[in-house]
Amino acid sequence: xxxxxxxxxxxxxxxxxxxxxxxxxxxxxxxxxxxxxxxxxxxxxxxxxxxxxxxxxxxxxxxxxxxxxxxxxxxxxxxxxxxxxxxxxxxxxxxxxxxxxxxxxxxxxxxxxxxxxxxxxxxxxxxxxxxxxxxxxxxxxxxxxxxxxxxxxxxxxxxxxxxxxxxxxxxxxxxxxxxxxxxxxxxxxxxxxxxxxxxxxxxxxxxxxxxxxxxxxxxxxxxxxxxxxxxxxxxxxxxxxxxxxxxxxxxxxxxxxxxxxxxxxxxxxxxxxxxxxxxxxxxxxxxxxxxxxxxxxxxxxxxxxxxxxxxxxxxxxxxxxxxxxxxxxxxxxxxxxxxxxxxxxxxxxxxxxxxxxxxxxxxxxxxxxxxxxxxxxxxxxxxxxxxxxxxxxxxxxxxxxxxxxxxxxxxxxxxxxxxxxxxxxxxxxxxxxxxxxxxxxxxxxxxxxxxxxxxxxxxxxxxxxxxxxxxxxxxxxxxxxxxxxxxxxxxxxxxxxxxxxxxxxxxxxxxxxxxxxxxxxxxxxxxxxxxxxxxxxxxxxxxxxxxxxxxxxxxxxxxxxxxxxxxxxxxx
Amino acid sequence: xxxxxxxxxxxxxxxxxxxxxxxxxxxxxxxxxxxxxxxxxxxxxxxxxxxxxxxxxxxxxxxxxxxxxxxxxxxxxxxxxxxxxxxxxxxxxxxxxxxxxxxxxxxxxxxxxxxxxxxxxxxxxxxxxxxxxxxxxxxxxxxxxxxxxxxxxxxxxxxxxxxxxxxxxxxxxxxxxxxxxxxxxxxxxxxxxxxxxxxxxxx
Numbered sequence: 001x002x003x004x005x006x007x008x009x010x011x012x013x014x015x016x017x018x019x020x021x022x023x024x025x026x027x028x029x030x031x032x033x034x035x036x037x038x039x040x041x042x043x044x045x046x047x048x049x050x051x052x053x054x055x056x057x058x059x060x061x062x063x064x065x066x067x068x069x070x071x072x073x074x075x076x077x078x079x080x081x082x083x084x085x086x087x088x089x090x091x092x093x094x095x096x097x098x099x100x101x102x103x104x105x106x107x108x109x110x111x112x113x114x115x116x117x118x119x120x121x122x123x124x125x126x127x128x129x130x131x132x133x134x135x136x137x138x139x140x141x142x143x144x145x146x147x148x149x150x151x152x153x154x155x156x157x158x159x160x161x162x163x164x165x166x167x168x169x170x171x172x173x174x175x176x177x178x179x180x181x182x183x184x185x186x187x188x189x190x191x192x193x194x195x196x197x198x199x200x201x202x203x204x205x206x207x208x209x210x211x212x213x214x215x216x217x218x219x220x221x222x223x224x225x226x227x228x229x230x231x232x233x234x235x236x237x238x239x240x241x242x243x244x245x246x247x248x249x250x251x252x253x254x255x256x257x258x259x260x261x262x263x264x265x266x267x268x269x270x271x272x273x274x275x276x277x278x279x280x281x282x283x284x285x286x287x288x289x290x291x292x293x294x295x296x297x298x299x300x301x302x303x304x305x306x307x308x309x310x311x312x313x314x315x316x317x318x319x320x321x322x323x324x325x326x327x328x329x330x331x332x333x334x335x336x337x338x339x340x341x342x343x344x345x346x347x348x349x350x351x352x353x354x355x356x357x358x359x360x361x362x363x364x365x366x367x368x369x370x371x372x373x374x375x376x377x378x379x380x381x382x383x384x385x386x387x388x389x390x391x392x393x394x395x396x397x398x399x400x401x402x403x404x405x406x407x408x409x410x411x412x413x414x415x416x417x418x419x420x421x422x423x424x425x426x427x428x429x430x431x432x433x434x435x436x437x438x439x440x441x442x443x444x445x446x447x448x449x450x451x452x453x454x455x456x457x458x459x460x461x462x463x464x465x466x467x468x469x470x471x472x473x474x475x476x477x478x479x480x481x482x483x484x485x486x487x488x489x490x491x492x493x494x495x496x497x498x499x500x501x502x503x504x505x506x507x508x509x510x511x512x513x514x515x516x517x518x519x520x521x522x523x524x525x526x527x528x529x530x531x532x533x534x535x536x537x538x539x540x541x542x543x544x545x546x547x548x549x550x551x552x553x554x555x556x557x558x559x560x561x562x563x564x565x566x567x568x569x570x571x572x
Numbered sequence: 573x574x575x576x577x578x579x580x581x582x583x584x585x586x587x588x589x590x591x592x593x594x595x596x597x598x599x600x601x602x603x604x605x606x607x608x609x610x611x612x613x614x615x616x617x618x619x620x621x622x623x624x625x626x627x628x629x630x631x632x633x634x635x636x637x638x639x640x641x642x643x644x645x646x647x648x649x650x651x652x653x654x655x656x657x658x659x660x661x662x663x664x665x666x667x668x669x670x671x672x673x674x675x676x677x678x679x680x681x682x683x684x685x686x687x688x689x690x691x692x693x694x695x696x697x698x699x700x701x702x703x704x705x706x707x708x709x710x711x712x713x714x715x716x717x718x719x720x721x722x723x724x725x726x727x728x729x730x731x732x733x734x735x736x737x738x739x740x741x742x743x744x745x746x747x748x749x750x751x752x753x754x755x756x757x758x759x760x761x762x763x764x765x766x767x768x769x770x771x772x773x774x775x
Contacts, residue, residue, distance in 0.1 A: 074653065076656070076658045076659070077652075077653035077654070077656045077657070077658070077659075078652060078653050078659060079652065079653045134658065134660070160658060160660040160661070161660075162659075162660065188660065269664075272751055273749055273750070273751060274749040274751060274752055292661075293661075293664060295665075296700070298700075298701050298750065301749075342657065342661065343655055343657065344665065345665075346655050346657060346662065346665070347650060375655055375657075400655050400656060402655055404651065404654055404655075433656075457656075459654070459656075484653070
């Protein structure tokens with residue numbers, strides 16, 4: 001089959017970067033499989049328990065960039081105990097032992113330790129990039145090790161991690177010789193920062209394009225940093241609160257005007273609204289704005305800002321912007337592709353929140369919208385139908401009514417028809433999260449129309465097993481299904497057990513599946529790990545097959561039951 | 573656990589499909605279909621719902637059907653993991669709330685209303701902004717304030733909310749950003765009648 005030498009094939013394969021395509025290439029024939037596997041540089045492992053580090057290294061010894069995901073998605077919402085699993089240390093250890101030339105490690109929802117970070121820093125000479133998202137278990141000591149030992153570090157990106165801040169001088173640990181930083185994000189750190197060390201670091205990093213500061217970095221430090229780094233493309237502001245009559249503030253005004261490359265702004269973890277005009281000069285070139293962590297900016301100030309951001313493609317905001325504010329977004333940001341509206345008062349009275357009106361306005365003004373996360377006080381079928389009509393390009397559609405079973409607020413009907421319209425209109429929909437009062441009918445629509453759907457999140461929805469069956473039968477491409485507090489039981493679970501091998505994982509909590517049902521499933525499908533999380537009665541429930549299961553997480557795997565599960569997690 | 577056969581198109585039978593937090597019979601449901609509500613209730617008890625008070629929770633469920641929330645439910649039953657936002661984000665919202673609540677021990681200012689027999693005192697920290705504060709003042713003194721415009725002040729009523737700033741001048745509320753107002757306000761006075769009109773008027 002091969003008319004060309006291996007090197008030529010490899011060169012050709014270099015142009016194929018998507019992992020899906022590479023996987024397809026490796027299935028063509030044995031020699032392509034061999035060539036591809038030695039030339040694969042980036043590996044993505046969506047579930048760290050689906051495969052072992054040894055097998056990864058055996059197949060892809062030349063891997064340079066590894067992405068790993070640990071805990072199931074619902075761990076984000078406190079539904080999974082902290083020590084459930086997702087330990088990254090064994091992976092680092094195995095990679096180090098096999099002398100893999102690791103350059104990049106991207107982790108999501110994993111347990112990372114200082115030892116692990118230190119091991120990375122000492123084992124991989126060319127290590128360049130560390131991205132940690134929603135991880136925990138480490139402290140600033142681990143960061144100090146990375147800073148000190150990774151001589152060619154380009155990227156240190158910490159997103160929403162729970163980090164124990166030892167108030168050490170980890171920023172000082174970057175040696176004077178470290179000049180390679182391109183991206184530094186420590187916004188999630190809570191402790192004090194050595195401003196002088198930070199300024200010096202920025203001063204010697206001419207390639208720095210992205211910098212996201214923590215709350216502890218005051219406005220005057222920000223000003224000094226921006227003087228050194230006017231080339232920044234992405235800035236996360238820490239504290240933005242100062243006397244507007246002061247010299248510092250005036251200096252900041254001039255400095256910001258020089259930041260002509262700025263395209264993305266975020267942070268404002270502490271902000272005085274009257275300081276916001278300082279960023280007006282750069283608004284017109286911004287493509288991404290994240291104010292979802294900025295507390296207490298009144299809607300009127302937000303709109304003053306957003307009105308100027310006519311090139312915005314991505315906007316993350318708090319719901320205190322209100323429906324009227326969203327109307328301003330709709331009329332100002334015609335290029336908007338992604339919108340996320342977060343609740344500013346999740347358990348509160350809801351006089352802040354947004355309603356269906358805001359969403360409809362957005363759909364009218366922003367036809368390019370393809371990704372939505374919307375926390376709202378109420379929704380209607382009529383509104384969803386209008387949105388479906390105006391925005392057929394949705395790839396991600398996640399709607400969350402603050403009351404999880406709230407019906408259509410004008411007709412008191414379930415929201416089945418509204419979501420039905422969305423799946424019917426948005427033929428490219430890959431991710432969907434539902435909320436509000438929903439019956440089996442919405443799942444019928446989803447099964448019928450959501451052909452590209454890969455991830456579905458269900459909460460407090462449906463009437464019977466039929467609902468879940470519609471999804472399992474209809475959605476051919478579904479990979480991740482997560483369900484909570486819905487009346488789906490063994491009948492749905494067991495109807496088509498082979499389906500789960502085509503999926504990454506299934507989560508069901510507070511549903512009607514019983515221990516017996518899960519045992520049956522586990523028995524039939526040896527290549528699935530069926531895990532039961534039972535924190536309350538550890539010993540008791542083991543015997544009663546009729547008992548409903550509190551939390552079940554199942555996933556396909558090539559390496560059998562994991563050995564690191566805590567004692568309240570049973571693999572059946 | 574079917575939901576009553578294929579008669580979906582005919583009667584929606586919302587009662588049977590609604591997931592309620594309250595006990596069966598505490599809401600206005602008439603025909604509680606068979607064992608479903610009970611079964612669901614039994615399941616509710618086993619779940620990880622943290623009900624503060626079941627009666628209040630069922631009240632919330634029926635109130636949820638109303639369009640307008642005029643009075644806030646006093647305690648909402650908090651469901652674990654709902655709304656689905658990351659703990660990191662939730663924690664940062666809570667720290668901010670806590671901070672604003674404890675940051676200063678209260679900015680107490682006197683409030684006088686022309687014609688009222690005695691003054692009141694309020695804590696400016698409690699309020700989120702001008703509209704929040706003005707509503708509270710309207711409630712406290714039983715009056716209505718007009719609509720604010722930069723040009724004409726408060727139109728539509730004989731009242732004007734004013735404050736004395738650090739320089740001793742009487743200023744109309746609403747012109748400067750809220751935080752600036754909070755730090756510069758020494759006392760409030762609700763003017764009425766011709767004096768009030770004189771302050772905001774262009775004439």
